[in-house]
Amino acid sequence: MARGLVGLAIAVVLVGCSSAGGAAARRGVVIPRPASPVVAAPAPAGAILTIADVGLPLVVAADDVPAQLAANEVPDAADALRLYESWGWIDESTRHFAGGGAAVDVTVLETLRASGAQAAFAFWSARLSGSCPATVAPVDECALGQSGAGSMVVARLGAAVFEITAAGADASHLAALQARRLAL
Numbered sequence: 440m441a442r443g444l445v446g447l448a449i450a451v452v453l454v455g456c457s458s459a460g461g462a463a464a465r466r467g468v469v470i471p472r473p474a475s476p477v478v479a480a481p482a483p484a485g486a487i488l489t490i491a492d493v494g495l496p497l498v499v500a501a502d503d504v505p506a507q508l509a510a511n512e513v514p515d516a517a518d519a520l521r522l523y524e525s526w527g528w529i530d531e532s533t534r535h536f537a538g539g540g541a542a543v544d545v546t547v548l549e550t551l552r553a554s555g556a557q558a559a560f561a562f563w564s565a566r567l568s569g570s571c572p573a574t575v576a577p578v579d580e581c582a583l584g585q586s587g588a589g590s591m592v593v594a595r596l597g598a599a600v601f602e603i604t605a606a607g608a609d610a611s612h613l614a615a616l617q618a619r620r621l622a623l
Contacts, residue, residue, distance in 0.1 A: 483532035483547035483599070486620045488613060493543050495536035495608070504531040526559045527551030527598075541607030542589070545617065550598045553579075559600045564593040575614045577622050583611065596621045 484502040506528040510520035527550040536543040550556045560580050567584030571592060575581050581594040589606030592614035599621050603613050 483530050483549050486599070486617075486623070487532045487534055487547045487601075488536075488543075488545050488603075488617055488620065490536070492616050492620075493534075493536045493545075493608070493613065495538045495541055495543060497534060498537045499535040500533065502530075502532045504533065522562070525555075527555035539607075542605070543608050543610075543613060544604040545601065545613070546603075547599060547601045547617070547621070550600070553595075553598050556595045556598045556600045560593060560595040563600065563602050567591060567593060571614065572611050575611055575618055578614075578618045581614070594618060 490497050506520060506523035509528075509531055510516045510523055513519045526548075529549045529551060531546065531548045533547075534543075534545045536545075548556070548559055550559060557580070560582075564580075564582035564584075567582040569583040571578070571581035571583045571594065575592065575594060578594040578596050581592065583590065583592050585591065586604050587606070589604055589608075590610040591602065591604045592610045593600070593602045594614055594617070595601075596618055601614075601617050601621070603610050603617060605613060
């Protein structure tokens with residue numbers, strides 16, 4: 440008998456909770472939204488730079504890269520996976536273009552929220568010290584620096600973050616193209 444009453448009490452609470460939102464909305468009660476809203480962005484595979492954008496042959500491409508696979512690419516996979524998951528990692532695409540002595544690597548990461556992309560941007564750009572030119576637009580954040588024999592740009596637009604490393608190519612110009620592709 441006591442189990443039946445407990446079950447009935449749980450059912451009453453569940454019904455009350457499920458109808459509370461509708462009742463609150465009818466009374467004009469404002470229901471707060473999350474602090475970091477989900478920001479829609481095109482899927483990385485559809486927004487990443489193409490052969491026509493870069494002007495070099497595509498050597499390697501990867502789409503629909505989950506956090507687990509990306510974490511396996513670094514020495515401390517367990518810590519990397521926790522970090523990537525904290526960003527709200529959804530999907531990543533990568534491209535490696537090369538030819539005629541030039542090489543370009545592009546990574547586009549889609550996260551659940553702009554706050555996740557902000558954290559990824561902070562991590563990826565930590566070693567960069569320069570600011571991007573105004574031509575890299577529209578972006579929310581952007582950093583420029585040197586990477587080996589070339590230059591690197593890391594930028595964020597909403598819930599997406601991208602990284603471009605270029606040797607023998609203009610990383611800032613490619614970043615501007617990537618930003619515009621993400622903004623579509």
